[in-house]
Amino acid sequence: KAGVTQxxxxxxxxxxxQVTLSCSPISGHRSVSWYQQTPGQGxxxxxxYFSETQRNKGNxxxxxxGRQFSNSRxxxxxxxxxxxxxxxxxxxxxxxxxxxxxxxxxxxFGPGTRLTVL
Amino acid sequence: AQTVxxxxxxxxxxxxxxxxxxxxxxxxxxxxxLFWYKQPPSRQMILVIRQEAYKQxxxxxxxxxxxxxxxxxxxxxxxxxxxxxxxxxYFCAFVYGSSNTGKLIFGQGTxxxxxx
Numbered sequence: 001k002a003g004v005t006q007x008x009x010x011x012x013x014x015x016x017x018q019v020t021l022s023c024s025p026i027s028g029h030r031s032v033s034w035y036q037q038t039p040g041q042g043x044x045x046x047x048x049y050f051s052e053t054q055r056n057k058g059n060x061x062x063x064x065x066g067r068q069f070s071n072s073r074x075x076x077x078x079x080x081x082x083x084x085x086x087x088x089x090x091x092x093x094x095x096x097x098x099x100x101x102x103x104x105x106x107x108x109f110g111p112g113t114r115l116t117v118l
Numbered sequence: 119a120q121t122v123x124x125x126x127x128x129x130x131x132x133x134x135x136x137x138x139x140x141x142x143x144x145x146x147x148x149x150x151x152l153f154w155y156k157q158p159p160s161r162q163m164i165l166v167i168r169q170e171a172y173k174q175x176x177x178x179x180x181x182x183x184x185x186x187x188x189x190x191x192x193x194x195x196x197x198x199x200x201x202x203x204x205x206x207x208y209f210c211a212f213v214y215g216s217s218n219t220g221k222l223i224f225g226q227g228t229x230x231x232x233x234x
Contacts, residue, residue, distance in 0.1 A: 033220040042227065043209065048220030056221050088161060094220070106153070107222060109163035 001027055004093050004110035012116045018079040021113045025072050025093030031055075032074040033107060034066060037088040046089075049074050050096060081117045088112045120145045122210050122225035130231040131200045138185075139195045139228050141210030150214035152186070153222070154195045158206040166208070169193065200232045 005024045013019050025032050034046040045058040049068035066076040072093070078085055092107035122143045131137035143152070154166040169177045169186050176184050181198045193212075197204055210225040 031220050033222070035222070043211075043222075043224040045221045045223070050219070055219050056217075058221070090163060092163075092222075106165060106168055107220070108165065109155075111160070111162050114161075 004091060004108055006089075006091050006110040006113050008113060009111065010114045010116075012118065013081050014118050015081055015083060017081050018077060019081060019115060020075055020077045021089055021091075021115075023074045023076075023091030023093075023110060025074070025091075026108055029093035029095050029108075030072050031094045031096045031105065032068060032072065033092045033094075034074070034076050035090045035092070036060075037090060037112070038086075043090070046076065078115075083117050086115060086117045088114050120147075120212075120214065120223050122212060122223055124208075124210055124225035124228050126228045127226070128229045128231075130233055131197075133200055133202060133232055133234050135200055136196060136198045137200055137230065139197075139208050139210075139230065141193045141195070141225055143191050143193060143210070143212055143223075143225075145191070145212070145214055147214040150212050152184075152193045153211045153213075154182070154184070154193075155209045155211060155224075156204075156206045157209065157227075158203075163209075167195065197230075202232050202234060204230065205232045206230060 007022045031050045033048040037043045048056040052068045063079045068074045090112045092109045094105040094107045150171045152169040156164045167179045183196045185194045207227045209227045211222040
């Protein structure tokens with residue numbers, strides 16, 4: 001089974017621009033979570049999508065947004081880029097079977113998108 | 119606040135020896151799940167091991183095992199017979215509660231170097 005894929009792998013943007021990152025989950029996985037990783041702040045949760053609905057959101061400004069499509073693929077968008085948005089953006093997918101009563105399932109990560117804002 | 123603390127920023131171990139990485143967490147929840155992830159220089163985050171808080175038995179996965187002490191809120195990772203490929207940053211993480219689905223809370227990480 002193919003793993004989580006993220007595109008593009010590397011991006012260079014300038015301040016004020018906007019960017020869209022894409023994540024394709026493992027086949028059959030319905031939940032997608034996004035994280036930002038920086039040397040100073042570590043790994044921080046951005047948001048989680050399940051069945052095209054945002055179920056959970058971290059403490060990030062409204063410039064960070066996302067969506068999920070009917071095939072479970074997800075995109076995140078950052079508008080009006082700032083220097084501090086330079087980071088590795090990681091996407092993770094998990095299964096969440098219909099009959100599961102669990103609030104969690106193991107997350108499997110993609111290789112990340114390295115965003116550099118100049 | 120729900121937090122994870124990894125008190126060892128860096129560690130090193132000789133190949134074939136055993137090393138233990140520490141992790142403590144703070145939560146008032148009774149039901150949660152704990153994880154160790156490994157991030158090698160390639161930056162790909164890889165699941166190492168998972169522990170359900172309601173299970174008393176410590177999880178094991180080949181050379182990797184955990185020491186889960188729920189009362190002490192401690193979740194250490196033991197790597198036996200260390201290999202060069204174990205060189206990576208290791209993150210302890212947990213998730214809790216139906217209102218926090220998909221939200222892993224990570225520690226700051228421990229960089230482990232395995233020396234030949």
